[in-house]
Amino acid sequence: MVTVDDLAERMKRVLDTARYLNLATASEEGDPWVATLEYAWFADPLRFVFGSATTSRHSRHLRARPEVSGSLFITGSDGAGVDIASVDGAQFTGRCTEIPPDRLDDYYARFYETVFPEPQQRAQWQLRPMLLQPPAAHRLYLVEVHRWWLIDTRTWTEDRIDRRIEIPLDAHKD
Template identity: 65%
Template sequence: MDDTDGVAARTRRLLEGARYLNLATARDGLPWVATLEYVWFPGPLRLVFGSSTGSRHSGDLARDPRVSGALFVTGAGSGVEFAPVDGAQFTGRCEELAPERLAEYYEPFYEGVFPDPGERERWRLAPALLAPPAVHRLYLVTVDRWWLIDTRTWAEDRVDRRTEVAPEELAGVRRTT
């Protein structure tokens, strides 16, 4: 893998550069993928997204918390000179945030998804609208495995491969802001 600036720096660039993640769930053997806005938190790597309890993926998560997903950046945003895309895939467990944990993620979620204060105020739901009996929730994915595109071999033979990142390398991912 091309690791000139380190796995942690590359992972951070992906997490900060990708606006959406694709989250895969399953129910009764039938797969489903949802594209979701998210914010991320380091140590351990966590992803937070908002959704309606009536959505297909929310129903799937109520039955089985295991998820997989992917995120990517293209063009100059990839940060890889010779690769038109850079990305990561992951697996983890997802849970609906309990009302008592909402305060920990509420402000960072809205600040990350809506960096512009005017847009944030326009779209922000009050905390009471993110807890039962309301229909919206915040969900937390705790990442347990992480793979990066192997950009070194892509440059050599154009074969799309992944390289798993060791947990200790992923522990080095920190926010720049």
């Protein structure tokens, strides 16, 4: 029997371990797009932050339609094959918008520390806050997660049917 605590542990492992976030957007006309992005996550409520150019396709889509879906995935691979027991992942839906200049301090340091944990690399690639505000070409974006699902591993080994199990957003408590 899988408990909420088991799911919360898996949820935190996926959030802490997945390196990239796949974010699905749609244009004003409904044309789909998926972008693979580095991210930092924040709790209570669950949010993701990523950086991008304002001219990128997903950024243009977000201005017209802020509703998004996405996924995170852990391969469990060491290069010599896949350990199916260590494969895990999640899917989510939410709303994504540019972080306004007056909220940038809430996310800026943690985002760059997560994406570039090595201080020398961070110093090389980190954009100054003024380069993340209008009229600059880059922004930090905030995904407010509305719903969250984990891969349902309970029966996959028996029937190979890929299912999801929705879990409460507050299950990841630190």
